[in-house]
Amino acid sequence: MADNENTPQRGVMEKTRQKTAKPSMYKVFLLNDDYTTMEFVVEVLESIFGHSKVQATSIMLHVHRNGKGLAGVYTREIAETKIARVHAVARENGYPLKCDMEKE
Numbered sequence: 244m245a246d247n248e249n250t251p252q253r254g255v256m257e258k259t260r261q262k263t264a265k266p267s268m269y270k271v272f273l274l275n276d277d278y279t280t281m282e283f284v285v286e287v288l289e290s291i292f293g294h295s296k297v298q299a300t301s302i303m304l305h306v307h308r309n310g311k312g313l314a315g316v317y318t319r320e321i322a323e324t325k326i327a328r329v330h331a332v333a334r335e336n337g338y339p340l341k342c343d344m345e346k347e
């Protein structure tokens with residue numbers, strides 16, 4: 244009895260540690276194609292991934308030359324939403340631009 248009254252904090256500590264576990268992170272990649280314009284890819288990297296014009300141009304050229312490039316790293320839900328936005332804006336503009344994601 245006395246022992247129980249003196250140690251209620253243990254369970255609280257364990258639960259707190261479980262809830263602060265870091266979420267898995269996902270890399271979002273942009274894929275090259277022959278039809279999407281360089282200007283459009285730069286706009287996507289600025290508007291959806293928050294890169295500066297200089298960063299966006301550098302990433303776009305990397306994708307153009309290497310086939311694939313890292314646009315950003317996010318939690319699963321944010322990564323999925325960014326990919327859906329890229330695909331939606333690309334289709335609206337008649338481009339085949341594609342993204343994929345990979346668990347870090």
Ligand code: TYC
Pocket residue numbers: 273274275276277278279280281284303304306307340
């Ligand atoms: N290869 C495209 C062109 O020459 C440009 C491009 C770059 C397309 C990056 C997609 O993810 C991409 N117009």
